[in-house]
Every structure is written in structure tokens, then in C-alpha cells.
Amino acid sequence: MEQRYLGRTGLKVSRLALGTMTWGRDTDEHEARDQLLAFVDAGGTLVDTAAGYADGDSERVLGSFIGDLVPRDLLVVATKSGISRRTGTRVVDVSRRTLLADLEGSLRRLRLECVDLWQVHTWSDAAPLEETLSALDYAVSSGRARYVGVSNYSGWQTGRAVTYQQAWPGRAPIVSTQVEYSLLQRGIEREVLPAAASLGLGVLPWSPLGRGVLTGKYRSGTPADSRAASPHFERFVGIYLDKRSHRVVDAVVRAADGLGLAPLEVALAWVRDRPGVTAPVVGARTAAQLRGSLTVEDVTLPPEITAALDDVSA
Structure with a gap:
């Protein structure tokens, strides 16, 4: 798999x-x-998790594989802190106290002394920005994280955080932003992508397949084994099961038929090759689904197809 630099760093990731x-x-x-x-x-290296995924069980499962199943030096391990659902509801807390406690918990579950990329999972007005960013400084200076980034920040939030870190020597530079980006969600093109390009951030799109909708699996209903049928993800997927999304999915399916590809290959290649993108984050429920996504490494969309998809999804 081709490797790319994460923003203006020397760190290469798949x-x-x-x-x-x-x-x-x-x-x-x-x-x-x-x-x-x-x-x-397949040559993949960058693995992304979060303290809030499955109440930490995602990190526990990944941690059980590092070293025993896959050598540590073959992976670039990224995690996130700041969102919890331990109380049964979504709680955002990006205070220094909680972020550093989350990081310690992540390291324990991952069985690591240091993660390669630690990200603030989302913005919150409840904690002063300088307090949130001080946790990133401590994580890097103490050797608990090699690089730091943000996630789900708007354009102005990204600009403010990055320039704050750049203003004083010795602060940990923010090197990446993880945001939703797909043919069904192109909002980051207004401000986040230009900000990332100007500030030298790597962009890690999450849900590049439109929360699974761009695979075409929901064109004739909701499969029983799909995320939309899961109580955890029904609402998460449901926002893209509308008429506008249906038109975009139809265009992706037509393009895929014409190119002899699967719809997910077309949708994923479109995101992967957008200007500024480092690596889309591809999630799958099963290994078979993931293998279907990994075939995109050999796919490059013709310019006319890219232009047509740009137009229908604008």
C-alpha cells in the first residue's frame, strides 16, 4: 500500500x-x-481507535494483538480522548484532568507506553482551549504520545488551536485533523480543508463511505446484518437514507458498473485522492467487508468520473 506523510511531519502512514x-x-x-x-x-500501517469506542473495549481488543499478533513497529497506533459513554449518554470532557486520565487508560488498554498519534476527539466550549492544548503538550513532553492532532473541529476551531500551538516555542504541534468526509458529506471543503492545507495538517476522513450508505447496500431496504439494523448505529446511518443521498448513491453505482468496480471502491477512491487527504479511515464489521475495501489500492478514477461525482454530490 502506498505511504503518505502525515501533514508536514516525517511520519509516513498508509x-x-x-x-x-x-x-x-x-x-x-x-x-x-x-x-x-x-x-x-495489504501494507496498511495506520490503525485508529478511541477511548470512547465500546467503552474502551476497542482499545482492549487492539492491545491484545499488538506485539503478539503484529509487531509493534509495523503499526502506527492512533487513539482519541474526550468523549465517553460510560454513563449511557454521550459525555464530552476535554479538560486537562480528563484528557490525561483518558490517555493513561488508553495506554493501559493498548498495552503500550506510547501512542503514535493522540487526538482530541471533539471541540468543547466547556474547557478553555489553552487547558485542552496543555494536555497535548504534556503527552508529548512526557513521552506518552509522539504526535498530536484534533478531531471534529470546524475551520475556525482548527485555525485557532494550531496557531496557538505555533505561537510559543516548545509546544506540541498539531499535525492532523480527523473529520467526516465523503460524497455524502462535503462540508469540510468550505473551511476545514483550506485551513488544513494552509496550516500543514494531514486530513484523516472518517466514514468515507457515507456511514456505509455509499456501498449501495441500502438501495432496496435495510439488510438485517447492516449497521443501520444495529441499535448502536441506526440513527448514525439513518441521516443518509434520504432522497439526496439516494441520487448520489445511484451515480456511484452507475460509475462502478461502467468501470467494472464495486460502488465502495469508487466512493473510497474519490475520497482518498482528494487534495489534502492523507488517509481515509475505513471501518468494517467483518473481515470480508474490509477486504472489499482494500482492493481500492489498485483503483484510480478517470478524471471525467471524478468530475461527474463532484457535480452530483456538490
Whole structure:
């Protein structure tokens, strides 16, 4: 798999990242093991998780594989802190106290002394920005994280955080931003992508397949084994099961038929090769689904197809 630099750093990562949001909940350890092996065998290196995924079980499952199943030096391990669902509801807390406690918990579950990329999972007005960013400084200076980034920040939030870190020597530079980006969600093109390009950030799109909708699996209903049928993800997927999304999916399916590809290959290649993108984060419930995504490494969309998809999804 082709490797790309993460922003303006010397860190190279695979141009697809493996997402683990379903690990430990909808994806059991056996499927997760097969996913990781398939990803590494394909040349993948960047694996993304979070303290809040499955109440930490995603990190536990991944941690059980590092070293025993896959050598540590073959992986670029990324995690996130700041969102919890331990109380049964979504709680955002990006205070220094909580972020550093989350990081310690992540390292324990991952069985690591240091993660390669630690990201603030989302913005919150409840904590002063300088307090949130001080946690990133401490994580790097103490050797708990090699690089730091942000996730789900708007354009102005990204600009403010990055320039704050750049203003004083010795602060940990923010090197990446993880945001939703697909043919069904192109909002980051207004401000986030230009900000990332100007500030030298690597962009890690999550849900590059439109939360699974761009695979075409929902064109005639909701499969019983799909995420939309899961109580955890029904609402998460449901926002893209509308008329506008249906038109975009139809265009992707037509393009795929004409090129002899699967719809997911077309949708994923479109995101992967957008200007500024480092690595889309691809999640799958099963290893078979993941292998279907990994075939995109050999796909390059013709310019006229890219232009047509740009137009229908604008």
C-alpha cells in the first residue's frame, strides 16, 4: 500500500487507515483479528481507535494483538480522548484532568507506553482551549504520545488551536485533523480543508463511505446484518437514507458498473485522492467487508468520473 506523510511531519502512514469503532461490540475478537491481519498483509500501517469506542473495549481488543499478533513497529497506533459513554449518554470532557486520565487508560488498554498519534476527539466550549492544548503538550513532553492532532473541529476551531500551538516555542504541534468526509458529506471543503492545507495538517476522513450508505447496500431496504439494523448505529446511518443521498448513491453505482468496480471502491477512491487527504479511515464489521475495501489500492478514477461525482454530490 502506498505511504503518505502525515501533514508536514516525517511520519509516513498508509493511505488507508483501519478504523476500529465496532471492535469489542459489533465486531468480535476473531473478526477483529482477521481484519488486522488482512490490513497489515495489504501494507496498511495506520490503525485508529478511541477511548470512547465500546467503552474502551476497542482499545482492549487492539492491545491484545499488538506485539503478539503484529509487531509493534509495523503499526502506527492512533487513539482519541474526550468523549465517553460510560454513563449511557454521550459525555464530552476535554479538560486537562480528563484528557490525561483518558490517555493513561488508553495506554493501559493498548498495552503500550506510547501512542503514535493522540487526538482530541471533539471541540468543547466547556474547557478553555489553552487547558485542552496543555494536555497535548504534556503527552508529548512526557513521552506518552509522539504526535498530536484534533478531531471534529470546524475551520475556525482548527485555525485557532494550531496557531496557538505555533505561537510559543516548545509546544506540541498539531499535525492532523480527523473529520467526516465523503460524497455524502462535503462540508469540510468550505473551511476545514483550506485551513488544513494552509496550516500543514494531514486530513484523516472518517466514514468515507457515507456511514456505509455509499456501498449501495441500502438501495432496496435495510439488510438485517447492516449497521443501520444495529441499535448502536441506526440513527448514525439513518441521516443518509434520504432522497439526496439516494441520487448520489445511484451515480456511484452507475460509475462502478461502467468501470467494472464495486460502488465502495469508487466512493473510497474519490475520497482518498482528494487534495489534502492523507488517509481515509475505513471501518468494517467483518473481515470480508474490509477486504472489499482494500482492493481500492489498485483503483484510480478517470478524471471525467471524478468530475461527474463532484457535480452530483456538490
